[in-house]
Structure formats: structure tokens, C-alpha cells
Amino acid sequence: MKIGVPKEIKNNESRVGLTPAGAFELVNYGHEVYIQETAGESSGFADIDYREVGAVMLPTIEAVYAMADMIVKVKEPIASEYPLVKRNQIVFTYFHFASSEALTRAMIKSGAICIAYETVQDDEGTLPLLTPMSEVAGRMAIQQGAKHLEKPIKGRGVLLxxxxxxxxxxxxxxxxxVVGVQAAKMAAGLGAHVTVLDINMKRLRYVNDVMPPHVVTEFSSVYNIKKHIKTHDLIIGAVLIxxxxxxxxxxxxxLKDMRAGTVLVDVAVDQGGCFETTRPTTHEDPTYIIHDIVHYCVANMxxxxxxxxxxxxxxxxxxYILKLANLGWEAACSKYPDLGRGLNIVKGEVVIDEIKETFDGALV
Structure with a gap:
């Protein structure tokens, strides 16, 4: 199979879909790997690193999309990429369709096979391709929250x-x-007092077992949320469906019940956010203020x-890339149910109920 890795062009997205080590494995299995020139530079991987393992470097994003049977990316295609996606082409990336009707419509129109990292799910219900980025985002949420609590950035002026x-x-x-636990770990390590809310008692018991005493748990309810937002300095949105x-x-x-300078970090922004006032921001311009409350809602933390x-x-x-490349998407998704759950849009048809329900028939 021909696997293409374009350079990410979303604002301040510096990751790349495949490392040289990954390219080596694919080439070793007899596949052709095409990488857009400089795609890996911001992640610390030079073009020569890919060439040395047998990948072919292509000069433009258009060339990569045109050549590939399967596109491997990090973030969802943006508007300028929509016309590049080919019919029957596999696109394997984070899509988060529920947060963008425009993207969903574009991928339906493309006729591609869209497999979303974030819905690949094993039999235990875990999300193996979302977990590592959730771990990173959870830890970063505290780093960024602590920074934006500083007074020069309009925070409360609190040292966590x-x-x-x-x-x-x-x-x-x-x-x-995953996000919540990693955020709690980082906040606890800084010495902050941490309160974790959830409706899943099994998860709360886990947090209670593994965290130090200054991390406390409570059942999540509107009452408890309203109570705690009045007294907490940094609030992390870490809810995922x-x-x-x-x-x-x-x-x-x-927001009016919070103290001025409280910081909200919405890690769920890719899925529309768990604060009503959430709107996606970028690393270039990460925050905005509503009612004196600092919002940090970077969509690719x-x-x-x-x-x-x-x-x-x-x-x-x-x-998973190897399974798709070795077997083709139909056989791979049939043989491996966890990968099959990653199928979101197939040749113009939405095949996952959550997307259909999100847009409530608007895609018909």
C-alpha cells in the first residue's frame, strides 16, 4: 500500500503523523511511504531521517494526497485540504466530527474512508489511540492553567x-x-488542593486509591459544580463521550459566580467543549476573557x-496502520473490532450513531 504523511497545516500544529521508526516498519513490510518535505522538522525529525529508512520525500501536500492510498495524519483535514481527499482513500487521523458539521459534510462528499483515532475502542471500553494525547493534554492543562493564573495574564495571581x-x-x-487523572497527578505534584468530580463511582474510587490525601473526590452534580466553582482558582474540563x-x-x-481571574481550561474543546462559553483557540492566541474569567481552549494542546x-x-x-496497510481497510476492520469502531464515514455514509445524533438529521 502507498501511505502518505502530509505536513500538518493547522495553526501551530507541530506534530507529524509518523516517525522515521514508523516509516521504517512500514517499508520493511513492503509498503511505500511518502512524506511531505519538512513534515517532521518541528517534531525533531529531519527529511534525511526518513530518507535513510526508505521513505520517499515529496515537495507538496498535493503530491502526497495524490500519491497515497492511505493518509496518516495527526489533526483533521482543514478546509484547504478538503478537495485533496480522494474517493476510496483511507484517512486515518483525529477527526472529532461532532464538533464540525463543515468537516463532516466535506468528508461525506469526498467518498473517503474516514477512520478516527478517537473512536478506536477496545473490548474494555478504553480508547488506545486517544490515551497518549489525553495524557499529554491532562498534564499540560495544569502547566498552562498555572501559567495563566499569573496576574500579568489576567489570572487571579495565585501560585498553585x-x-x-x-x-x-x-x-x-x-x-x-485519563485527562482528569493526569491533571490531578500534575496538580497534586505542585502541591495544589485538588477536587475531582465524576459520575462514575468506579473512577472516583480509583482516584481515591492512587492519589495523595490532598486530592479529594466527589460525585458530579449541578449542585456540586455550582458549589465548587465559587472557591476554586483553576477549573479543568476533562469530560469525554x-x-x-x-x-x-x-x-x-x-461564570458570574466565579471569582475574577479564575482560569478555565477546556481539554474537551475538540468535542465542542464542556463549558458553554468555550470556543477553539490556538497556541498563537490561546485565551480570551468573559465576565473576568480567563478561558484557555487550545484545540491541539x-x-x-x-x-x-x-x-x-x-x-x-x-x-493499526500496519493492520490497515497489510490487510486493507475492510479486512482489517472486520478482523479487528477495535479498529472497526474507528470507522466514522465510509464512502459518503456516516456509520457511527454519535455523529448522526449530534447533527440530528441535518446531514440527510
């Missing part, structure tokens, strides 16, 4: 860890999944640490 004689900052985490739009847990009206993120991503995507 506090100092002797001064209490630490307070972090509220909505969701005890696979393939579907995230629920709005904090409304615009609730792991893109800021591309070396770490690219290695972590290829570690988990490569086995």
Missing part, C-alpha cells in the same frame, strides 16, 4: 503550590478519565510539545 504560611491554590477537575459532543457542565450564567507527542502517538497508531 502556595508557600509556607499561605494556602495552596485550588484546582477543580471535571471528569476522572466517545464520538459525541461534550456536555456543557458550566453555563455562561455560572499536545501540538506544543511535538517531540514527546509524536513519539507517544506513533507508539500506539503504528500497529
Amino acid at each position: 503550590g502556595g508557600v509556607p504560611g499561605v494556602p495552596p491554590g485550588r484546582v477543580l477537575i471535571l471528569g476522572a478519565g 466517545p464520538g459525541a459532543k461534550a456536555p456543557n457542565l458550566i453555563t455562561r450564567e455560572m 499536545p501540538g506544543a510539545v511535538p517531540y514527546t507527542s509524536t513519539l507517544a502517538l506513533t507508539n500506539v497508531t503504528l500497529p
Whole structure:
């Protein structure tokens, strides 16, 4: 199979879909790998690194799309890429269709086979291709939140860890999944007081078992959310419903109950966000303020640490890329149900209920 890896062109997206080590494995299995020139540079991988393992470098994104049977990316195609996607071409990437009707319509029109990293799901219900980026994003959420609590950036002027004689900052985490646990770990390591809310008691028990005593858990409810937003300095939105739009847990009206300079970090922004006031931002211009509340809603947080993120991503995507390349998408998705659950749009047809429900028949 011919596998193409274009350079990411979304704002400040520095990751690349495949490392040289991944390219080596594919070439070793007899596949042809085409990489757009300089695609890996921002992640620390030079063109020569790919050439040395047998990949072919192509000068333009158009050439990569034209050559490939399967496109391997990190982020969803943006508008300028829509016309490049070919009928029957496999596109394997993070799509997050529920957050963009325009993207969904474009991929339906393309006639491509769209397999989304974020809905590949094993029999235990875990999301193996989302997990490493969720781990990165969860940890980064605390780094960025701590930074934006500083007064020059319009935050409350709170040091999360506090100092002797001064209490630490307070972090509220909505969701005890991968993002939430990694955020709690980082916040606890800084010495912050951490509250984790979730509706899944099994997850709360897990957090309670593995975290230090200054990380506390509570059942998530509107009452508890309203109570805690009044006293916490940093609030992390970490709720995920696979393939579907995230629920709005904090409304615009609730912002008025928060103290000025409170920071909201919405890690669920790719799925529409779990704050009503969420709108996607970029690393170039990461924040905005509503009712004196700082919103950090960067849609590709792991893109800021591309070396770490690219290695972590290829570690988990490569086995699936090999299955698709070796068997073809139909046989691979039939033989491996976890990969089959990644199918979102196939030759113009939406095949995942969550997307259909999100747009409530508007795609018909």
C-alpha cells in the first residue's frame, strides 16, 4: 500500500503523523511511504531521517494526497485540504466530527474512508489511540492553567503550590478519565488542593486509591459544580463521550459566580467543549476573557510539545496502520473490532450513531 504523511497545516500544529521508526516498519513490510518535505522538522525529525529508512520525500501536500492510498495524519483535514481527499482513500487521523458539521459534510462528499483515532475502542471500553494525547493534554492543562493564573495574564495571581504560611491554590477537575487523572497527578505534584468530580463511582474510587490525601473526590452534580466553582482558582474540563459532543457542565450564567481571574481550561474543546462559553483557540492566541474569567481552549494542546507527542502517538497508531496497510481497510476492520469502531464515514455514509445524533438529521 502507498501511505502518505502530509505536513500538518493547522495553526501551530507541530506534530507529524509518523516517525522515521514508523516509516521504517512500514517499508520493511513492503509498503511505500511518502512524506511531505519538512513534515517532521518541528517534531525533531529531519527529511534525511526518513530518507535513510526508505521513505520517499515529496515537495507538496498535493503530491502526497495524490500519491497515497492511505493518509496518516495527526489533526483533521482543514478546509484547504478538503478537495485533496480522494474517493476510496483511507484517512486515518483525529477527526472529532461532532464538533464540525463543515468537516463532516466535506468528508461525506469526498467518498473517503474516514477512520478516527478517537473512536478506536477496545473490548474494555478504553480508547488506545486517544490515551497518549489525553495524557499529554491532562498534564499540560495544569502547566498552562498555572501559567495563566499569573496576574500579568489576567489570572487571579495565585501560585498553585502556595508557600509556607499561605494556602495552596485550588484546582477543580471535571471528569476522572485519563485527562482528569493526569491533571490531578500534575496538580497534586505542585502541591495544589485538588477536587475531582465524576459520575462514575468506579473512577472516583480509583482516584481515591492512587492519589495523595490532598486530592479529594466527589460525585458530579449541578449542585456540586455550582458549589465548587465559587472557591476554586483553576477549573479543568476533562469530560469525554466517545464520538459525541461534550456536555456543557458550566453555563455562561455560572461564570458570574466565579471569582475574577479564575482560569478555565477546556481539554474537551475538540468535542465542542464542556463549558458553554468555550470556543477553539490556538497556541498563537490561546485565551480570551468573559465576565473576568480567563478561558484557555487550545484545540491541539499536545501540538506544543511535538517531540514527546509524536513519539507517544506513533507508539500506539503504528500497529493499526500496519493492520490497515497489510490487510486493507475492510479486512482489517472486520478482523479487528477495535479498529472497526474507528470507522466514522465510509464512502459518503456516516456509520457511527454519535455523529448522526449530534447533527440530528441535518446531514440527510
